[in-house]
Structures are given as C-alpha cells and as structure tokens.
Amino acid sequence: MSTPLAEARGVVKRYGPTTALADGHLTVLPGESHALVGRNGAGKSTLVRILTGLEAPDEGTVRFDGDLAPPLADRDAWRRKVACVYQHPTVVPELTVAENLFINRQPGRRGFISWRRLRTEAARLLDTWDVRVDPGARTADLKVEDRQMVEIARALSFGARFIILDEPTAQLDNREIERLFTRMRALQDSGVTFLFISHHLQEVYEVCQTVTVLRDARWITTAPVADLPRQALVEAMAGETIAEQAERLSTVAAPGPxxxxxxxxxxxxxxxxxxxxxxxxxxxxxxxxxxxxxxxxxxxxxxxxxxxxxxxxxxxxxxxxxxxxxxxxxxxxxxxxxxxxxxxxxxxxxxxxxxxxxxxxxxxxxxxxxxxxxxxxxxxxxxxxxxxxxxxxxxxxxxxxxxxxxxxxxxxxxxxxxxxxxxxxxxxxxxxxxxxxxxxxxxxxxxxxxxxxxxxxxxxxxxxxxxxxxxxxxxxxxxxxxxxxxxxxxxxxxxx
Structure with a gap:
C-alpha cells in the first residue's frame, strides 16, 4: 500500500465537558475520492477543522505524506498540504477571479502590482487545471459550480493536492452536480485527491472509491464503496441493523378533519x-x-x-x-x-x-x-x-x-x-x-x-x-x- 496522503489516528477533541470527537480515524490514499459520512453531530466538522489546521487535537496524530502535520501557526505549510472548499464561499465576491486566485501574493515589484502578470498567471493557472472561467470576471457573478472550481484552483496553486469538499452539491442542480463530478474525475486523473462530505449517499456511490463512517463522535468503519452495499452503509450510520430494531408502533387516535x-x-x-x-x-x-x-x-x-x-x-x-x-x-x-x-x-x-x-x-x-x-x-x-x-x-x-x-x-x-x-x-x-x-x-x-x-x-x-x-x-x-x-x-x- 502506498503512503497515505492524509492520515488521522486516534484523534480526540474536547470542548469543555463535550467530547466532539472521541476516536477519529481517517486514511486517504493518493489519487482517490474518499467519502466522509455520518449523521449530524457525528464529528465530521470537527475532524475537518483538525485536518485543515484550524484546531489542534487533544490526543492523536495527523500526518501528510507520512510526515507529522505542521504547527498550527505555520499557515503557509498548511496551505501546501490541504485546502477545504466549503458550502459557503470563501472568495471575496467583489474581486475578480484573478485577484482572488492571488490575493495577498499578487505579482509585482516594490509594492506595485503588475496587473498584466496577474491576469497572465491567473489564465495560466486556470488553463493548467482546465477551469474555464474568465480571469477578469467578477467572482460574485460566477455560478456556484464555477466559484467552487476557482477555490479549488487557488488551493492547487499553493501546491496542495488534497482538497476537502464540504457539502459541495448543496446549492447545485442535477446538471451542475454531474459537471462537478466530471471535473473531479479529471482532477483525480491529474493527481488530485479529494475528501468528499455529503448528506446525499447516492453521490458517494457515484464519485467516491472509499468511504469512512463516523457515528457518535467515533470512527465506525472504512471500506471500499464497491464492497459496501447501501443498506450496510445506512446501518453503519444509524447504529442498528434490521434485526436489532424493535418495532416502535404507538397507538394513535383517529385524526380529525x-x-x-x-x-x-x-x-x-x-x-x-x-x-x-x-x-x-x-x-x-x-x-x-x-x-x-x-x-x-x-x-x-x-x-x-x-x-x-x-x-x-x-x-x-x-x-x-x-x-x-x-x-x-x-x-x-x-x-x-x-x-x-x-x-x-x-x-x-x-x-x-x-x-x-x-x-x-x-x-x-x-x-x-x-x-x-x-x-x-x-x-x-x-x-x-x-x-x-x-x-x-x-x-x-x-x-x-x-x-x-x-x-x-x-x-x-x-x-x-x-x-x-x-x-x-x-x-x-x-x-x-x-x-x-x-x-x-x-x-x-x-x-x-x-x-x-x-x-x-x-x-x-x-x-x-x-x-x-x-x-x-x-x-x-x-x-x-x-x-x-x-x-x-x-x-x-x-x-x-
């Protein structure tokens, strides 16, 4: 087995008396799309915050390419390792695509920005990752799917090859979702690895190769998607099998008009x-x-x-x-x-x-x-x-x-x-x-x-x-x- 691109072992995170993550495990291999699923409160968001360096675990370790994760204060090192594209945009809507791609690192000399170089480098970056967006377009005018691709391209420009997609389809219609999945597959072929978080399990079967289930702040299982029937995946999330479930019938009075x-x-x-x-x-x-x-x-x-x-x-x-x-x-x-x-x-x-x-x-x-x-x-x-x-x-x-x-x-x-x-x-x-x-x-x-x-x-x-x-x-x-x-x-x- 190749060295995991991202790995979390025995991760624990507490907030006062609340344990948000009691036993977090995740192993993401290079080039795959790996699904992270679980009901609300399962610990997914906490694990993402730890994987992106926003918080440190109280226990456990996080590694990238076999090396321990950088210190939290070293934001540049984290940007070279991982990025998260959230359901809500993190771009500045009033800036152009090019300005968002190179915000706080615009090319220039002696404090002056070279706008020509900025547009040229932005066009080159977008072309490299086959993101068909006008570098001069105002980001607020983009469709949601194009805005997501701009955020992915920005992350890739730092050198990161591990992208976390947090509910990326929540604001997309069916046609846009299919286009997003097509782009994901193309980026995978180019060496990009995804952690895919979604409440819609049919999407896991469409675009992911491996799935990890969290339940009640704990790791439950990791398995190839092809080997895990949908019913088994739902049961892993719910914490009960059909045989273990008691009938919950109750006496209901006849409803009125x-x-x-x-x-x-x-x-x-x-x-x-x-x-x-x-x-x-x-x-x-x-x-x-x-x-x-x-x-x-x-x-x-x-x-x-x-x-x-x-x-x-x-x-x-x-x-x-x-x-x-x-x-x-x-x-x-x-x-x-x-x-x-x-x-x-x-x-x-x-x-x-x-x-x-x-x-x-x-x-x-x-x-x-x-x-x-x-x-x-x-x-x-x-x-x-x-x-x-x-x-x-x-x-x-x-x-x-x-x-x-x-x-x-x-x-x-x-x-x-x-x-x-x-x-x-x-x-x-x-x-x-x-x-x-x-x-x-x-x-x-x-x-x-x-x-x-x-x-x-x-x-x-x-x-x-x-x-x-x-x-x-x-x-x-x-x-x-x-x-x-x-x-x-x-x-x-x-x-x-």
Whole structure:
C-alpha cells in the first residue's frame, strides 16, 4: 500500500465537558475520492477543522505524506498540504477571479502590482487545471459550480493536492452536480485527491472509491464503496441493523378533519409540494440542510411567499409573506434559532411569552399589566419554566428554559396549526422531554402540528414523516419507521 496522503489516528477533541470527537480515524490514499459520512453531530466538522489546521487535537496524530502535520501557526505549510472548499464561499465576491486566485501574493515589484502578470498567471493557472472561467470576471457573478472550481484552483496553486469538499452539491442542480463530478474525475486523473462530505449517499456511490463512517463522535468503519452495499452503509450510520430494531408502533387516535391543505406549493427552495395535516395529527418534515424543509415550514408562518401553488387552513387561503396575518389565521411558530429569531433578550419572560397575544390583553392599544402577568404566569406553569417569575429577564435563563419561553409564546395564541422548527436544538435531555411532551398535549387538544427537525427523537413523536430531497417530497414514513429507513430516504439512497 502506498503512503497515505492524509492520515488521522486516534484523534480526540474536547470542548469543555463535550467530547466532539472521541476516536477519529481517517486514511486517504493518493489519487482517490474518499467519502466522509455520518449523521449530524457525528464529528465530521470537527475532524475537518483538525485536518485543515484550524484546531489542534487533544490526543492523536495527523500526518501528510507520512510526515507529522505542521504547527498550527505555520499557515503557509498548511496551505501546501490541504485546502477545504466549503458550502459557503470563501472568495471575496467583489474581486475578480484573478485577484482572488492571488490575493495577498499578487505579482509585482516594490509594492506595485503588475496587473498584466496577474491576469497572465491567473489564465495560466486556470488553463493548467482546465477551469474555464474568465480571469477578469467578477467572482460574485460566477455560478456556484464555477466559484467552487476557482477555490479549488487557488488551493492547487499553493501546491496542495488534497482538497476537502464540504457539502459541495448543496446549492447545485442535477446538471451542475454531474459537471462537478466530471471535473473531479479529471482532477483525480491529474493527481488530485479529494475528501468528499455529503448528506446525499447516492453521490458517494457515484464519485467516491472509499468511504469512512463516523457515528457518535467515533470512527465506525472504512471500506471500499464497491464492497459496501447501501443498506450496510445506512446501518453503519444509524447504529442498528434490521434485526436489532424493535418495532416502535404507538397507538394513535383517529385524526380529525384536514386543517392544512397544500397543493403544488413551489418556491426557489421547494417544488410542487402536496401535503395535508389533520386536526390532532403530528406530521414531521425531514431532509438534509438543502432539502427545502425549513423554507417550506416557514412559508406557512408568513416568512416566505411561494411562487406557485396554494395552502388553505380550515378552508381559507393561508396568507403568505405576512407573519402577523399568519398568526391571526391561527398559526403558532417556534423558529429554528431562539437567539436570533425566537426571543427578545432585553425583555422579560412575561413580555416574550405574550408578544403574540397583546391584542387580547387589553383594549384600544392598552395592555392590562395584571392580565398580562396572569397569562404569563399560567404559561410558565404550563411549560414548567424554571424561573423566579414573569418579570425575570429572559437572558437569565438556561437554554432549555429559554426554548420553553419560545414554545410558550407559540402556544399562547391557542393556534390551530403549530409549526416547530428544530424545537429541541441545544437543550438538555430533561428540557427536550418536556418540550416534546407539549407536542403530545397539542395533539390531544386537536391542534395540527408540523415538526421540522434534524433530530430523529423529535420525529418519533410524529404520526407520519414526509421526507424532502432537493425540494421535493420523495417519501412518507408512517409511525413505526426504523432509523435506517428514514436515514436512507433523507440521504437519497432509496429514490434514485
């Protein structure tokens, strides 16, 4: 076997009490495309930060071509070893392609840049790696796939032959993805090695020769892609086999009449979506970060305006693009980020919890203080928020209790449709159970609930789960689904 181009052995990384990577192993051979896969939280991002020299491991070693990795401070040495092309651009959009390729190392003399040499060397570099982009083009005007190739060419110009592609297809359509893969294969033939990270497992089988699986911050397996059936790969990621899985059927009350009725809903993030949610039914939306699931859910709350299709709530058109109108129509909402979207940290618990129902707490624009305090106190008790009272600043609360305040505000209006986006993100186990118990209570009250989450535990409370892939609903899993089945749908394994 040839010397690995990149190798990580026994890598451990801790952040305070949290172990982000407990046992990281990776062996990438020269000239291959090597896939790194795992569910969210598996440790992939931590391993990438260590492989690119952004952080040092607490334990373990990283080697390139058999030699120990450079010191973190020696950035030039790292650039000669490895580069990462991220889902979001690291180029300067207002600069030209040539300027981005040679930023901070422009050719010239005595402090003056030779623009002619800059354009000539940029053209030569792009030609060497068959990147067909105008060196004088403004980078912001490039298509995503061309911008990625410019970033790859820039990395290769430093001498690096090991390129990490982090979710490179997330913003590409099918035709662009195929062009990217064609370029990857051509670069492999020229001696470039790739570490390919993707949530779409069918892409692993299209473009990679070897795959490494991480799960729960640990290395699970490394195998040739051709020797690892898709079902086995999904099982390695999920941590269970079919034989080991217990049936998770639960007794579900007969759902009521349809409350949310959606036909042909279309936007830049999703396409031709049909779905229904009945009274007393909990429906999950699952998919990768680029699936369109969050944008779809947020459309029902008034945050986005679809370009086509219809949505009705109790037979009446659901107002799009107007959050206040959606609230008046009976939609309650827990947004995906409580810090940026869910809470006003300069206000009290009571103020935050009642923000959406102030019109019910007084007349002629005046809010009754005693009435607001009473409503807030009842919500604190209902959600089991650990606080001194409604006047306590919400900024004093733990993450779990702060999320309960966001849930309390969503429930304060007695919504007919409750939309929850990542409702248990960043909370402790006890708070998570408390929040999910509110989902059960809403179901019992006859509320229609839509749960969007990356956490399988959140989705287990659902009567059924719809899976989005590249903006389309591609699968529906009734209650009792197994982890490997849902993950297979999310990763695109079972639908071509």
């Amino acid at each position: 349809v409350l949310l009725d959606v036909h042909g809903l279309t936007s830049p993030a999703y396409e031709d979506v049909d779905l229904t949610v009945r009274r007393g039914e909990v429906v999950g939306l699952a998919g990768s970060s680029a699936s369109g699931k969050i944008e779809l859910a947020e459309s029902f709350t008034g945050l986005h305006t679809p370009t086509g299709g219809t949505a009705r709530i109790d037979g009446a058109p659901l107002p799009f693009g107007d959050v206040q109108a959606a609230l008046q129509a009976g939609v309650g909402f827990v947004p995906r980020d409580r810090h940026d979207e869910g809470l006003v940290f300069g206000m009290s618990i009571g103020d935050n919890a009642t923000l959406g129902v102030l019109d019910r707490l007084g007349r002629f624009g005046f809010v009754g203080t005693d009435r607001k305090r009473g409503v807030a106190t009842a919500l604190i008790e209902r959600l089991d928020i650990h606080a001194e009272g409604p006047d306590q600043p919400v900024s004093d609360l733990s993450g779990g209790n702060a999320q309960k305040v966001v849930m309390a505000r969503a429930l304060a209006s007695d919504p007919r449709l409750l939309v929850l986006v990542n409702p248990t993100a960043g909370v402790d186990v006890k708070s998570k159970e408390s929040l999910l118990a509110r989902v059960d209570s809403a179901r019992e009250d006859g509320t229609a609930v839509l749960v969007v989450s990356d956490e399988l535990d959140d989705l287990r409370r659902c009567d059924r789960v719809l899976v989005l892939f590249h903006g389309r609903v591609v699968a529906e899993h009734p209650v009792g689904w197994r982890d490997h089945e849902l993950i297979a749908s999310i990763e695109g394994v079972d639908h071509g």
